Amino acid sequence: MPELPEVETIKRDLEKEILYKRITDIRVCLPRIIKLPGLAQFSTGLKGKFIKGVKRRGKYILCILNNDGYLIFHLGMSGVLFYQRKNENISTRIKEKHNHLLFFFEDGSKMIYNDVRQFGKIWLIHANEKLPEIESLGWEPLEDSFTFQEFFRSVQNKKGNIKSLLMNQKNIAGIGNIYASEILFLAGIHPLRKADSLTENELRKLFLSIRSTLNKAVLARGMTMEDESYFDLLGKPGNYREEVLIYGKKKGNCPTCGHPLSVIRIENRSTYLCPNCQKN
DNA sequence: AAAGTAACCTGCCCGC
DNA sequence: TGCGGGCAGGTTACTT
Secondary structure, three states: OOOHHHHHHHHHHHHHHOOOOEEEEEEEOOHHHEEEOOHHHHHHHHOOOEEEEEEEEOOEEEEEEOOOOEEEEEOOOOEEEEEEOOOOOOOOOOOHHHEEEEEEEOOOOEEEEEEOOOOOEEEEEOOOOOOHHHHOOOEOOOOOOOOHHHHHHHHOOOOOEHHHHHHOOOOEOOOOHHHHHHHHHHHOOOOOOEHHHOOHHHHHHHHHHHHHHHHHHHHOOOEOOOOOOOOOOOOOOOEHHHOOOOOOOOOOEOOOOOOEOEEEEEOOEEEEEOOOOOOO
16 A cells, blocks of 8 residues: 555544553464564553654654554555544455454554555564664655655666656655656656666755655545455545556556557566657 | 566456 | 466566
8 A cells, every 4th residue: 555645644633533542452463464573472561651743754653652662554555554543443445354463552542563465564662772674765755854865865876767766665765666656757757767867957956846746645645445454543545546647547548648548567576657749 | 786576465357 | 177387566586
C-alpha cells in the first residue's frame, strides 16, 4: 500500500486517536513480522506503556513511548493499521485472518495490524537504539531542509535511470511506485532518462513536481485504488484516486495531450507514462 | 558500479 | 470448473 502520503495520513490519525492511551495487552498472531526484540520482550516491553508522540521517516511510522523507546512500523506492500473504539467495528473488506498484531488499550479500544502479504515489519527499540534501515534513509522530500540545491546535488553524477533514483530510499525517502510515475509525468520527464542527462531546468521541474505531487496526495489523504488495499486508521479510503494523473490507467489517455498512455516495466515494476509528453 | 533477478507472501484476474 | 501465469502500493540479497 503505502508511500509517503499514505504513511503520513496514518501518522496524523495516530496522533489524533491513540496518544496517552495505556496499552493493557498485546496479542501477536504472526510472530515473524516482529523483527526486534524477541516475542516475549516485545510484549512485556509494551504492556503498561503508552505512546506520547508519533513521527514519520520515509515510509516508516515511529511511535514514541513514554519510556522514550520506539515502536516502529513499516507497512510493506499491504500492511494496514486500524483503530477501533470500544464496541465499534469498522466496516471494510479487511479480512480477520490477516490480523497479525493487536494492541488493547485501557479504555477498551484497540489497534489492529493487518497485512495480507506479510511484508510489513515491526520493531520495538530502546531510546538510544538505532535501526540501520532508518539511519540510511535519504532526504525527507517535504521538509524545508530539502532545497533544490540539495536535490540537485543528490541527482547529479548519478548513473542509472531517474525513476529508479526517485524510488531509491537512500536518496529520497518515501517515493514508491505510484508517485514515481505521477511525479515524472507532471515534470514531463521520461522515467528511463539517465539521471545525469537531466538539465538544470528539467531538475527544477522535477523538484517542484516532487513537492506538489506529494503535498497534493497528503492533502487527499493518500490513494486507495480499486483493490481497496489501503485505508486510513479509521478505515476510510484516500481521495487521491480522484486526482491521480496516470497511474493505473492502462487504457487511458494522457490528461494533457490525449495520446494513449503506455506502461513499461522498470526493475520489474509497472511504470506509466505518456510517450508524447515524456520523450526519452 | 549498475542493472537484473529472485525471494519473501497471499489473492485476484485472465486466458486456456 | 480448474489450473497456471502474471500481477499487486516494498525491500533485500545475490548474481551478472
